[in-house]
Amino acid sequence: MMGPKDCFNPELLAGKLALVTGGGTGIGRATAFALARAGADLILAARQQPPLTETAAAINAETGRSVEVMPVDIRDLTTVSALAKQISDRWGQVDILVNNAGGQFPQAAADYSPNGWRTIIDLNLNGTWNMTQAIGKQMLNGQGGVICNITMTVGRGNPGIAHSGAARAGVGELTRSLSYEWGPKVRINCLGPGAIVTPGMESTYDDDVLADIGETPIPQPGTPEDIANGVVFLVSPAGRFITGETLMIDGGVSRYGSNQALKPSDFPHRRTLGPDWS
Numbered sequence: 001m002m003g004p005k006d007c008f009n010p011e012l013l014a015g016k017l018a019l020v021t022g023g024g025t026g027i028g029r030a031t032a033f034a035l036a037r038a039g040a041d042l043i044l045a046a047r048q049q050p051p052l053t054e055t056a057a058a059i060n061a062e063t064g065r066s067v068e069v070m071p072v073d074i075r076d077l078t079t080v081s082a083l084a085k086q087i088s089d090r091w092g093q094v095d096i097l098v099n100n101a102g103g104q105f106p107q108a109a110a111d112y113s114p115n116g117w118r119t120i121i122d123l124n125l126n127g128t129w130n131m132t133q134a135i136g137k138q139m140l141n142g143q144g145g146v147i148c149n150i151t152m153t154v155g156r157g158n159p160g161i162a163h164s165g166a167a168r169a170g171v172g173e174l175t176r177s178l179s180y181e182w183g184p185k186v187r188i189n190c191l192g193p194g195a196i197v198t199p200g201m202e203s204t205y206d207d208d209v210l211a212d213i214g215e216t217p218i219p220q221p222g223t224p225e226d227i228a229n230g231v232v233f234l235v236s237p238a239g240r241f242i243t244g245e246t247l248m249i250d251g252g253v254s255r256y257g258s259n260q261a262l263k264p265s266d267f268p269h270r271r272t273l274g275p276d277w278s
Contacts, residue, residue, distance in 0.1 A: 006037070007229050012236050014039035019087070019094045021074055021131060022101030024051025026198035027150060030224030031098055031231050033058075036065040038232050043094065045072040045083060046101060074101050074127030084134040093138035093145065096235045099128045099171075100150045104164035106206075106261040117163050124167035129174065136178070136186060144185040146235040149175055150227070151190045151246065153254040160261030168192075172246050179244030187243040189234050194250025195221040206263055217252030 018035045022028040023044035029051075032042055036059045044052045049071060056067040072083045087094060102124045107116070128149055139145035151168040152158065158165030175190050182188065194216075230249045233239055248254045260267075 008034075008038045008232055008236070010037060010039055012038040012232070013096075016040045016095040017043065017091060018096035018098065018235070019043045019045060019135065020098045020100055021045050021072065023098075024048065024053075024055045027193065027196060027224045027227045028098075028100040029055050030228040031100060031150075032067075033062070034225070034228035034232050035096070035098075035235075036063040036067070038236065039065075040096065041066040043068045043070055043087070045070045047071065047073050072131075074099075074131050075122050077130055080130045080134050084138065087135070088138060093142040094135060095143070095145050097131065097135045097139075097145065097147045098150065098231055098235070099131050099147065101127060101131075102150065102164075104161045106160045108160065108262065108266055109162040112163060120163040121167050124164055125170045125174075128171050132174075132178070132188075136182060136188075139186045140182060145187075146239075147186065147188040148231050148234050149188070149190045150231075151192050153192050153194050153248060153250045153259060154246075155254060156259060158259065158261065159267065175246070176244045183243055187239070189239070189242060189244065190246040191227065191230050191234060192246050192248045192250060192254065193222070193227045194248070194253045196224060196227060197221045198224055216250075216257035217255070219257075220251065222249065222251060 013035060018040045020028055020032045020042065023032045024046050032044055032055060036042055042059065042065060044056055044067060046052055049069065052069040056069050059065060059067050070083055070086060071079065073079045104120055132147060136147065149171050151171050152164065154165055154169045154172060172190050175188050178188050227249055230247055234242065234247060253259050
């Protein structure tokens with residue numbers, strides 16, 4: 001079921017230019033739509049161009065907003081620098097950066113390969129930093145701006161995706177530090193999604209894992225629109241006194257219920273100790 005679409009005044013972000021990484025699918029696509037519905041013009045950036053092109057056309061057809069598509073691999077400083085230069089040459093800066101690009105794969109931590117670990121850290125932590133520094137410098141040297149980092153539920157561990165949890169926790173601490181270094185000219189926050197139904201989620205995680213949220217306060221998965229509405233709130237004037245924070249939109253899973261990304265049977269060491277262990 002699609003989440004609510006019309007939560008905000010259609011002129012809330014009028015005159016603003018927003019850059020969304022990973023903006024062609026899932027949460028990034030929903031966020032791009034939500035920002036456009038609130039009046040922002042857009043730049044969508046990612047490695048894969050076809051989803052961006054389709055999303056851009058759909059947003060323009062629905063809202064009439066200007067939507068540009070630009071290539072970037074957030075792990076590659078060369079492409080990040082090229083993107084930043086294009087923005088500087090054409091617009092000077094963006095007003096809003098949404099660092100949405102990222103990803104992970106579920107696996108027991110004992111089985112991570114060195115390359116698997118580095119890949120996830122490079123994508124979720126280093127890639128986010130690459131974009132934040134490149135675009136943040138433009139904001140600091142220009143008219144200021146707002147940054148929203150899409151992370152995940154952190155603070156109680158993430159069994160099955162420990163690599164991604166470590167990277168996202170790093171983004172949270174980075175965000176808190178930058179909120180002081182860059183404030184008040186640049187506001188920067190994180191948004192931590194819980195279980196959100198997207199094609200990527202459904203193709204990556206076992207059905208039993210996705211179904212195991214019955215003990216959470218809101219016992220159902222969220223939608224990309226739930227996250228998108230949170231982003232619009234944080235980057236809009238409604239969030240003008242919020243910086244260095246992480247807004248959890250997770251149905252309460254960061255406080256209650258199962259948050260593991262693998263089935264219980266994938267953690268065999270947890271069943272090796274009897275009741276008399278010491």
